[in-house]
Amino acid sequence: MxxxxxxTDTLVVGAGQAGIAMSEHLTRQGVPxxxxxxxxxxxxxxxxxxxxxVANGPAWHDRFPGMEFPAMSPDDFVPKEQVADYxxxxxxxxxxxxxxxxxxxxxTPNQGRPGFTVETSDGTIEAQRVVAATGAFQTxxxxxxxxxxxxxxxxxxxxxxxxxxxxxxxxLVVGAGxxGTQVAAELNRAGRKVYLSVGxxxxxxxxxxxxxxxxxxxxxxxxxxxxRTPGSEHVTxxxxxxxxxxTIDFRRLAExxxxxxxxxxxxxxxxxHFAPDLRANLxxxxxxxxxxxxxxxxxxxxxxxxxxxxxxxxIIPPDPECVVNPLADLDLARAGITTIIWATGFSQDYxxxxxxxxxxxxxxxxxxxxxxxxxxxxxxxxxxxxRGSSFIWGVWHDAKHIADHIAxxxxxxxxxxxxxxxxxxxxxxxxxxSRTQRVS
Numbered sequence: 181m182x183x184x185x186x187x188t189d190t191l192v193v194g195a196g197q198a199g200i201a202m203s204e205h206l207t208r209q210g211v212p213x214x215x216x217x218x219x220x221x222x223x224x225x226x227x228x229x230x231x232x233x234v235a236n237g238p239a240w241h242d243r244f245p246g247m248e249f250p251a252m253s254p255d256d257f258v259p260k261e262q263v264a265d266y267x268x269x270x271x272x273x274x275x276x277x278x279x280x281x282x283x284x285x286x287x288t289p290n291q292g293r294p295g296f297t298v299e300t301s302d303g304t305i306e307a308q309r310v311v312a313a314t315g316a317f318q319t320x321x322x323x324x325x326x327x328x329x330x331x332x333x334x335x336x337x338x339x340x341x342x343x344x345x346x347x348x349x350x351x352l353v354v355g356a357g358x359x360g361t362q363v364a365a366e367l368n369r370a371g372r373k374v375y376l377s378v379g380x381x382x383x384x385x386x387x388x389x390x391x392x393x394x395x396x397x398x399x400x401x402x403x404x405x406x407x408r409t410p411g412s413e414h415v416t417x418x419x420x421x422x423x424x425x426x427t428i429d430f431r432r433l434a435e436x437x438x439x440x441x442x443x444x445x446x447x448x449x450x451x452x453h454f455a456p457d458l459r460a461n462l463x464x465x466x467x468x469x470x471x472x473x474x475x476x477x478x479x480x481x482x483x484x485x486x487x488x489x490x491x492x493x494x495i496i497p498p499d500p501e502c503v504v505n506p507l508a509d510l511d512l513a514r515a516g517i518t519t520i521i522w523a524t525g526f527s528q529d530y531x532x533x534x535x536x537x538x539x540x541x542x543x544x545x546x547x548x549x550x551x552x553x554x555x556x557x558x559x560x561x562x563x564x565x566x567r568g569s570s571f572i573w574g575v576w577h578d579a580k581h582i583a584d585h586i587a588x589x590x591x592x593x594x595x596x597x598x599x600x601x602x603x604x605x606x607x608x609x610x611x612x613x614s615r616t617q618r619v620s
Contacts, residue, residue: 222263288534
């Protein structure tokens with residue numbers, strides 16, 4: 181589709197959950213804008229997730245406030261395709277000005293005049309403001325320790341689809357957050373021999389005393405935490421909505437046949453070497469789990485909630501053999517391992533954004549999404565303003581804050597523009613029209 185827009189007030193880059201939320205709030209504020217998406221709306225939910233993935237939170241929670249998931253029980257966990265359909269329907273609901281199939285290749289600040297010049301795969305756009313809503317899951321990260329062995333199939337969870345996709349043989353899954361744990365469990369149920377490399381992690385209960393953990397985090401104020409606990413910057417969360425939702429327990433996963441190993445340190449001549457930290461990582465995950473139960477119990481007692489007691493939730497299974505005598509190394513060929521799946525997260529790629537909005541390490545420099553470069557905004561990043569920022573409902577609230585900021589700045593600029601326009605008329609040309617202009 182040929183883009184015939186040449187100027188707009190605010191350009192939103194990305195039409196995933198962040199971009200759609202941003203567009204809704206800009207529309208509410210009356211801010212003319214355009215959303216550009218290189219693929220389809222919510223493309224990552226369709227093509228960068230495995231086949232069986234569902235949302236990690238229940239349908240009543242993991243959604244935008246203005247629309248429920250159709251034909252879903254509130255406590256169901258929504259399959260990925262239906263999540264993508266939801267965002268497409270949401271965008272249609274308020275007629276979001278989305279242009280798909282357009283890649284933004286470069287954004288540079290204008291010199292001697294306000295705004296930015298945006299180069300795209302379909303022409304140049306002039307925008308007064310730019311919102312980078314490309315989210316947290318942009319570039320899959322496979323660490324440099326990955327072995328250079330053509331006999332091994334190696335892929336990131338972003339490229340994993342199902343067990344049938346992999347060659348016969350055992351699988352080493354590196355990373356035990358939500359993605360790695362769910363993939364390891366799925367492969368184990370499919371009859372594969374699985375080794376799961378477990379690093380530091382948080383391990384909340386799926387539900388406790390009849391309430392889902394997202395509810396407990398809400399009433400305990402955890403979603404609104406604005407600062408991470410020191411030392412937890414890179415700790416992953418092991419939680420799942422798969423198979424109706426259940427609490428991840430690594431010891432029980434081992435009882436079902438998965439061999440747990442410590443954090444993967446290196447590969448040398450076909451041998452994987454693991455850190456001696458498996459038990460410590462499991463113990464820390466258990467402590468995190470139990471502390472949440474403690475907080476829930478205290479809240480229920482203080483508020484007189486008559487919720488069913490659940491003493492069995494505090495039972496930690498005994499250590500399996502792979503924890504009692506953990507592997508320090510593993511010869512991949514002897515173990516029959518033919519595939520390594522890297523559940524090692526994502527990095528952000530802002531090479532296209534050539535503005536002064538990054539710190540010395542290349543990370544976005546912002547306060548609640550408002551960048552250090554005036555007119556630039558970031559949205560959809562973890563901990564943008566709080567713990568819930570990268571979640572579906574959290575990004576909606578962050579988008580509202582940014583849209584409010586944009587509306588406020590437009591008000592400041594419009595005040596003196598209007599005065600100057602009157603005082604210099606008719607000699608002075610009309611000021612910049614922030615409404616989207618179309619080339620006839």
